[in-house]
Amino acid sequence: MKEIYLDNNATTKVDEAVFEEMRPYFCELYGNPSSMHFFGGQVQGKVNEARQRVAALLGASTDEIIFTACGTESDNAAIRSALEVFPDRRHVITSRVEHPAVLTQCRNLTQKGYRVTEIGVDSAGRLDLEELKAAVDEDTAIVSLMWANNETGVIFPVEEAAAIAKAKGALFHTDAVQAVGKIKIDMASSCIDMLSVSGHKLHAPKGIGVLYLRRGTPFRPFLVGGHQEKSRRAGTENAGAIIALGKACELAGTYMDIENSQVKAQRDRLQDALMASIPNARINGEGADRLPNTTSIAFEFVEGEAILLLLSELGICASSGSACTSGSLEPSHVLRAMGVPFTCAHGSIRFSLSRFTTDDEIDFVIKELPSIIQRLRQMSPFGREFLKSQV
Ligand code: PLP
Numbered sequence: 001m002k003e004i005y006l007d008n009n010a011t012t013k014v015d016e017a018v019f020e021e022m023r024p025y026f027c028e029l030y031g032n033p034s035s036m037h038f039f040g041g042q043v044q045g046k047v048n049e050a051r052q053r054v055a056a057l058l059g060a061s062t063d064e065i066i067f068t069a070c071g072t073e074s075d076n077a078a079i080r081s082a083l084e085v086f087p088d089r090r091h092v093i094t095s096r097v098e099h100p101a102v103l104t105q106c107r108n109l110t111q112k113g114y115r116v117t118e119i120g121v122d123s124a125g126r127l128d129l130e131e132l133k134a135a136v137d138e139d140t141a142i143v144s145l146m147w148a149n150n151e152t153g154v155i156f157p158v159e160e161a162a163a164i165a166k167a168k169g170a171l172f173h174t175d176a177v178q179a180v181g182k183i184k185i186d187m188a189s190s191c192i193d194m195l196s197v198s199g200h201k202l203h204a205p206k207g208i209g210v211l212y213l214r215r216g217t218p219f220r221p222f223l224v225g226g227h228q229e230k231s232r233r234a235g236t237e238n239a240g241a242i243i244a245l246g247k248a249c250e251l252a253g254t255y256m257d258i259e260n261s262q263v264k265a266q267r268d269r270l271q272d273a274l275m276a277s278i279p280n281a282r283i284n285g286e287g288a289d290r291l292p293n294t295t296s297i298a299f300e301f302v303e304g305e306a307i308l309l310l311l312s313e314l315g316i317c318a319s320s321g322s323a324c325t326s327g328s329l330e331p332s333h334v335l336r337a338m339g340v341p342f343t344c345a346h347g348s349i350r351f352s353l354s355r356f357t358t359d360d361e362i363d364f365v366i367k368e369l370p371s372i373i374q375r376l377r378q379m380s381p382f383g384r385e386f387l388k389s390q391v
Contacts (some may be wrong), residue, residue: 001315005161008201009150009178009294009352010319014244015113015251018063022205022244026121034228043239050246051381054210057249059267061188066211066229067242071177071198072101074211075144077233078173078194079105082142083114084220085171089141089190091115095156096337102144102175107138115139124288125154125179125338133164140170147179147195151334151350152285153294155183162192166238171217177201181252182259182291193217199241203354204248253273255355263290263353266362271295272344273366278373279390284340286291298344302376305329309350310372316365319350338347343382350357 007011031040033047051062053390058065068074079092079102094106096118106116117135120128127145136143144167148155162172173194176185187195194217199208213219213232225234272333274297275281284296299307302322331345340348351365375382 004314004316004364006357006361006365007317007319008354008357008359009153011200011204014152015248016207017251018204018244018247021196021247022218022240022248025240025243033239034226047237047239053246053346057180057185057253058212060188060212060272061212061215063230064212066213066232067237067245068211068233068338069207069211069238070209071099071175071201072209072211073222074196074198075099075101075173075175076080076105079142079144080222081194081218081220081378082171082173083109085218086141088194089139089170090140091117091137091141093117093119093132093135093140093143093145093170094344095121095145097125097149097151097154097334098122098144098146099150099177101177102254104145107140119145121154121337122173123339125149125152125274125334126288127156127161129157129164132161136165136168136170138168140165140168142171142173143218144173144175146186147174147176148291149170149285149334150178151332152288152296152338153178153291154285155179155289155291158192158307159190162309164192166191170182172178178291178294178317181256182293185210187214199245199248202252204242204245208238208245210245217237220288242277258355262294263355263357266357266359267293267295267351267353270353270362270365271297274369277366277370280386281373282333282344284299284338294350296335296348296350299347299349299373301380301386302341302373303329303380304347305345305347307369307372310376311349311365311369314364316368319352320348329378330332332370341344 031043033044054065055062110116119131145161154327158174165172171193177195177198180197193214195212199212200206217280222234223234278298335345
């Protein structure tokens with residue numbers, strides 16, 4: 001069965017051009033980039049080129065790019081560093097809808113005596129900037145807010161948020177893992193101090209990330225040891241993956257227009273058709289500024305997992321808005337923070353497209369999903385009540 005892959009916010013296909021770029025750096029050009037000899041030197045040259053490509057996509061300088069192992073490491077490194085840089089500041093601000101890479105770390109900090117404020121969102125998932133303004137004070141070490149939400153695609157006004165944080169002397173970090181490659185980012189005209197990137201969300205392999213660190217921003221490394229990455233991240237560079245990420249960033253720049261035209265048009269067509277053909281459905285985050293590739297749709301009176309299973313039988317890959325905790329399916333913290341009613345949050349499905357998504361794939365989902373929802377509603381007591389009320 002050929003897959004119809006609409007789960008690109010979970011991970012993406014490695015672009016074949018990206019794979020070809022990194023291929024020689026495993027079995028042939030396997031030198032250590034830090035070695036003095038020519039064999040390591042040629043890898044170092046390619047790592048430098050990758051750094052330039054990443055910097056170009058972010059509108060950054062090459063010395064502001066630190067390669068890490070993943071988005072999670074970049075998030076952890078940014079927050080931990082701020083706390084070490086400002087030992088007297090004991091307050092951290094984040095939002096209620098962050099990825100666990102940020103949220104878990106922040107919640108753990110409360111056990112170490114830190115004050116942690118989680119800023120809320122409205123029913124469309126928009127950040128409450130007034131709440132942020134009221135929360136930042138001279139005790140705040142860092143404000144960490146995501147650029148775009150992985151579940152709903154809702155985009156936060158990170159530049160305004162950064163200005164608010166910096167007015168009180170706090171550092172500002174953004175988890176831009178879902179934003180990079182999908183929307184334009186220009187760190188040269190920004191006041192954000194730190195930004196996280198993950199390779200596998202933009203058609204590079206898993207296990208490579210970046211922490212952007214604005215020049216002059218005080219920093220304490222998370223991993224210490226060797227002098228790699230100008231002593232800001234010890235550990236022999238994952239050269240092949242770094243080279244892949246460089247190529248992926250170059251391609252992301254080239255395809256950015258496609259992301260915002262073709263991919264967005266497919267996303268809009270998918271959600272418009274599903275909203276028109278399926279009663280009692282709603283778009284989570286509707287009305288907010290959203291990523292062009294993402295739509296999260298709640299289908300009332302059905303279980304998201306049941307939808308996913310039936311979609312999967314047809315080869316369609318998407319994801320749900322629930323997390324399996326201790327055997328029970330809880331609506332995700334993001335949908336709960338938005339106040340999405342329980343009956344809707346349970347039946348939420350996220351479709352996330354990419355430049356590899358085809359029109360035929362979208363047509364297939366538009367054709368198949370309405371009958372899946374109808375079947376599932378017939379199987380559930382609330383669903384049957386609802387269907388009866390429709391006739
Ligand atoms: N932040 C966001 C918003 C994400 O969506 C993800 C991955 O899903 C991460 C961080 C973690 O990135 P990685 O898988 O590279 O650790």
